[in-house]
Amino acid sequence: MIVDARVLQPEFVPKEVKHRSNKMDILTNALEPVTDGDSGETAMIFGPSGVGKTCISRFVLERLRENAIDIETQYVNAWEDHSRFKLLYRILEGVGKTLDIHRQSTPTDELLERLRNYENGQYVVIIDEVDQLEDKSVLYDLYHIQNLTMVLIGNREEELFSGLDDRLASRLTSCSRIRFEPYSQDGLEAILQDRVRWGLRPETITDDQIATIADAAAGDARKAIGILRQAAKAAHRGQEERITDDIIDEAIPEAASEIRQQSLSKLTQDQRIIYEIIVEEDAIAPKDLYEEYTEQAEQPVSKRMVRNHLDKMQHYNLIEAKGATRDRTYSPSG
DNA sequence: TGTCCACGGGAAAGAAAGGTGG
DNA sequence: CCACCTTTCTTTCCCGTGGACA
Numbered sequence A: 001m002i003v004d005a006r007v008l009q010p011e012f013v014p015k016e017v018k019h020r021s022n023k024m025d026i027l028t029n030a031l032e033p034v035t036d037g038d039s040g041e042t043a044m045i046f047g048p049s050g051v052g053k054t055c056i057s058r059f060v061l062e063r064l065r066e067n068a069i070d071i072e073t074q075y076v077n078a079w080e081d082h083s084r085f086k087l088l089y090r091i092l093e094g095v096g097k098t099l100d101i102h103r104q105s106t107p108t109d110e111l112l113e114r115l116r117n118y119e120n121g122q123y124v125v126i127i128d129e130v131d132q133l134e135d136k137s138v139l140y141d142l143y144h145i146q147n148l149t150m151v152l153i154g155n156r157e158e159e160l161f162s163g164l165d166d167r168l169a170s171r172l173t174s175c176s177r178i179r180f181e182p183y184s185q186d187g188l189e190a191i192l193q194d195r196v197r198w199g200l201r202p203e204t205i206t207d208d209q210i211a212t213i214a215d216a217a218a219g220d221a222r223k224a225i226g227i228l229r230q231a232a233k234a235a236h237r238g239q240e241e242r243i244t245d246d247i248i249d250e251a252i253p254e255a256a257s258e259i260r261q262q263s264l265s266k267l268t269q270d271q272r273i274i275y276e277i278i279v280e281e282d283a284i285a286p287k288d289l290y291e292e293y294t295e296q297a298e299q300p301v302s303k304r305m306v307r308n309h310l311d312k313m314q315h316y317n318l319i320e321a322k323g324a325t326r327d328r329t330y331s332p333s334g
Numbered sequence B: 001t002g003t004c005c006a007c008g009g010g011a012a013a014g015a016a017a018g019g020t021g022g
Numbered sequence C: 001c002c003a004c005c006t007t008t009c010t011t012t013c014c015c016g017t018g019g020a021c022a
Helices: A015-036 A053-067 A084-093 A108-116 A137-143 A157-161 A166-172 A185-199 A207-217 A221-237 A245-264 A269-281 A286-296 A303-315
Strands: A043-046 A071-077 A122-128 A148-154 A176-179 A319-322 A329-332
Touching (some): A015 A043, A015 A176, A015 A185, A043 A157, A053 A122, A053 A148, A084 A108, A137 A148, A185 A221, A207 A221, A207 A245, A269 A286, A269 A329, A286 A303, A303 A319
Parallel strands (some): A071 A122
Antiparallel strands (some): A319 A329
């Protein structure tokens, strides 16, 4: 019943863009000068996850490249490359200037110097999850590089501006900002319909079922497509002709746990011990948590390190912290 | 209302890991 | 294979915060 599994993958460059055409226009305008060989305006994109921020940016850049020569583009995820060095390295990678970089003989300033010396036309860089960047001063340096245009993507505006250099912050107040809202019910249904049309055999899913999925996804397209994928896979496994309501009911929690599972697999041994304690206790005070952890771990790490782990797990949305200093508790999220 | 103190998180220092050139 | 350097991870130290408790 699955015709083309690719359209069930979240990365597939989809027709979603048509629901975001006004946002695309703003971004395209900001980057327009690039096609004439000038630097574009720094663009900032904000919005919750699964609303097409990354997707739209990549799409716009792709189209830019098609329409003009001498444009290089690069996509960097600051969640993966969160140090100054890694970020700069990744950016240089996009213009193939990393060949003879030896970490030993190449201080990070040298990386910047190379970017400044890049003369082969305009270079547009998407920096995704920019709030995850630990050293935001690197943005200030990048901002001042000729021929380099940045597209910054983040969840919340305040998070980006906090910890930002004052000088840069004031410059950025004038640059173009684009806010993405969660998809509407109708928008999500249209996106799903589109995927279904290309990815599944006709008649395998009803409009009502699509509406159910869209509703469960709460404005998040990634989640919606995840549910659809789970449902299609389940039906496929069970040799079903079509997707039943029962399959969808099961696919909704499965899609959620799929995301959680992916996060869990990235945890280290220590982090997993901590996570399991929190799940076990449901809500636990920091002190008790650390005591319990020291008992279970063969080589317990310091309190400070446990706090780092807790931070990380909050980022992954695995746990949440409630309360301020004294009455704080940690509990599993969801 | 004032004192106490666990907590979170920043900074510095130390240890480990990863890579290079001899 | 080793000496050496940079980056990354971990620990140690410290201080401001804000509930608890008198």
